[in-house]
Amino acid sequence: MPQKTFRAALNEALHQEMAADPRVVIFGEDITGGVGGDGEADAWGGAFGVSKGLLAKFGPERVLDTPISESAFVGAAAGAALMGLRPVVEIMFVDFIGVCLDQVMNQAAKFRYMFGGKARTPMVLRATFGAGARSASQHSQALYPIFTHIPGLKVVVPSNPADAKGLLIQAIRDDDPVIFLEHKMLYDTVGEVPDKPYVTPFGEARVVREGDDVTIVALGRMVGRAEEAARTLAAEGIQATILDPRTTSPLDADTILEFAEETGRVVVVDEANPRCGMAADIAALVAEEAFGALKAPILKVTPPHTPVPYAPSLEDAYLPDAARIAEAARRAARYQA
8 A cells, every 4th residue: 555644645635525526625824825926836735735736736716825814714614615615724723723713613613503404514624733843832732622622513633644534535525514633743654545535434433552451542643652652561561452533523432431441441642731621521431431440540641731832842841752651551550449
């Protein structure tokens, strides 16, 4: 199977869905680059190169650079979706969502409900998230818990190139608004990705590996760090299951509970802030639904409740790493009541 980067997998998904469906349109800041200046049109392909080549193939009527006004172009996407298009709108950094949260939270997320189920809003909002790129507090947050909290939105957090492509195709074909979050530190990661279009269903967790001693639930970039921790643990005789939910809304509660009950020990790894984050949500789910099967307290591995630091040494210390994940798994595996 071909090896592709996370970035290339997303680009391929956009190319294939735009070719298959003329209703799919793309817009956002700098998604073509060079427009209005002396440089080459499509020189950028977006701030992270994901939309490269779309302008030349599909033209400026379907691939549109926008002004720096998230409230305007996200609102336009919601309206375009209501009128029959399938817009994919890019926000460079999810941190900018505060500028257009009303359009997402009070408009797109509620159209189906407020219009008696008769309205469809097939829009995808793509944005980067996550720390590690030395981008400071205003460009490094993991805000998927905010979207997960809002009814009417579907929230996707892929961890690898194959899921990135399959989940983005599913997002574009979905009839509800989808928040599609891409960790900026994953763009150059490589994995096997089929050439042909395919969908990865929402609400189905990926079982990354299976083990009898402890269940580790991780999201986004943290999945790779959990895998690194699991290899260390295996050398010590501790076998860990790793679950990647892939989507936080819908959340595959059944698979999480199944493995929580099998191992009786659960560690949740989350890059988002610890208060009201996904780690807290998943821990509460397990405590409520699988308490009788637990052999140890549920442990969370998260950043501290602070803004993301800019200093490289502090940013590295802020993020959960394999060592912290492994230590939490050891505590859970060796816990004696």
